[in-house]
Structure formats: C-alpha cells, structure tokens
Amino acid sequence: MAMQDADQKLANPAQLFVISGPSGVGKNTVAHALCQRGLATRAVTATTRHPREGEKDKVDYHFLSERTFSAWIEEGRFLEHTEYVGHRYGAPISSVNEAVLSGLPVILTIDVKGGLQIKEMSEDVTLIFLAAPSEEELKRRLRQRARGDDKSAQQRLNRARQERRYAKQYDFLVVNDDLDLALEEIAEIMSRRFPSGHNHS
Numbered sequence: 519m520a521m522q523d524a525d526q527k528l529a530n531p532a533q534l535f536v537i538s539g540p541s542g543v544g545k546n547t548v549a550h551a552l553c554q555r556g557l558a559t560r561a562v563t564a565t566t567r568h569p570r571e572g573e574k575d576k577v578d579y580h581f582l583s584e585r586t587f588s589a590w591i592e593e594g595r596f597l598e599h600t601e602y603v604g605h606r607y608g609a610p611i612s613s614v615n616e617a618v619l620s621g622l623p624v625i626l627t628i629d630v631k632g633g634l635q636i637k638e639m640s641e642d643v644t645l646i647f648l649a650a651p652s653e654e655e656l657k658r659r660l661r662q663r664a665r666g667d668d669k670s671a672q673q674r675l676n677r678a679r680q681e682r683r684y685a686k687q688y689d690f691l692v693v694n695d696d697l698d699l700a701l702e703e704i705a706e707i708m709s710r711r712f713p714s715g716h717n718h719s
C-alpha cells in the first residue's frame with residue numbers, strides 16, 4: 519500500500535502541545551475543558567486496549583488490533599508509542615496533522631517518555647507537565663475515578679512517582695489545583711508559543 523507523506527511527517531510542530539503528568543492528575547479534564555472553550559483541539563491517540571463503555575472509535579481513541587498497531591509501527595506512522603499495563607498506546611502522526619487543520623493549538627496527552635521523544639524530533643513542540651497539588655490529592659482523584667480497580671490504581675501511583683523525575687526536562691510545569699487557574703495558565707502558554715492560534719479581542 520502506498521504511504522502518504524502526510525502520515526509520516528509532522529505538519530506544524532509549533533502547533534503541538536504535549537500534556538503529560540501522573541494518571542489521575544486531570545489531563546483529560548484539562549484537555550476537554552480547553553477544547554470546550556474553543557481554545558484547543560485534541561489529537562486522537564491509538565490503543566490496543568478495548569473500548570470502555572461509552573468510548574467511541576476515532577473519537578476517544580483509534581482502537582486498533584495488535585496486528586494493525588504493529589503495522590503502523592512498521593510504516594512509521596507513530597510519533598511515539600509505548601506499552602502500559604499490558605496494552606499498547608501510540609500517537610499517530612496523521613491524528614496530529616488532522617487536528618492541525620483546525621488552526622488551533624493541538625493537545626496530545628501522552629506519557630513523559632513519549633513527550634521527550636517527540637521533543638528530540640522537534641524543538642518547536644511544547645511540553646507541559648501537569649502536577650497535582652499533593653500526593654494525597656492525586657490519590658483522592660485516582661480513587662474517585664478508579665471504580666474499585668485497586669490493582670491498577672496502585673500501578674498508576676507507582677508510575678506517577680517514576681514520572682515525576684522527568685518533569686524537570688519539560689518546558690512548563692502547571693499545578694492542577696484550582697482547575698480554572700490551571701486552564702488559564704495553559705491557555706496563556708499556548709498563546710505565547712503559538713500566537714496565531716488565538717483570536718483574543
């Protein structure tokens with residue numbers, strides 16, 4: 519099958535904002551709110567895990583089979599990919615390029631290793647680390663979301679401790695304490711790094 523260059527090359531790195539941080543810190547909440555306010559758009563990532571109730575293919579994730587996921591790796595269609603709690607996750611270049619067409623800042627929520635890999639490919643990409651106000655609060659948010667899945671919650675907390683070490687290499691650190699303040703801070707970072715993406719009056 520003929521590969522399109524558009525699926526293998528990032529269109530406009532300066533338009534891309536990677537948001538990383540521990541599971542439960544509020545990455546999805548923040549990304550969702552910024553999109554709702556018309557301040558950003560999201561790139562749809564890919565995974566081999568099964569959809570949870572209510573999740574839609576190509577909206578929440580590209581839900582791929584193991585086989586297709588491997589083929590996409592072979593074809594160089596991912597910006598980065600990783601394995602986490604038994605499933606594979608990746609950021610397709612095509613997803614970012616599609617989102618770029620909106621003219622808005624593009625948000626990619628991925629782990630720190632993935633973020634740093636992308637930064638190596640292009641300096642113009644902005645890395646934002648979202649941190650919790652405290653470990654206690656992070657635990658509370660994880661519990662609130664966990665729905666009794668304790669084992670996975672513990673795995674997520676362990677990983678959060680590991681990830682914090684990488685935060686120093688990120689361009690910006692935003693503490694997600696008061697949600698509105700965090701949103702303001704991120705919107706401000708976006709308009710500074712990608713001025714043409716905003717039409718403030």
Ligand code: ADP
Nearest residue numbers: 541542543544545546547659663694695696697
């Ligand atoms: P992540 O995407 O980083 O794993 P989520 O966006 O799913 O995290 O948020 C985890 C939980 O924390 C959710 O229940 C969410 O409503 C809550 N949450 C997110 N941001 C805040 C905040 N600033 N203050 C309080 N609770 C928050």
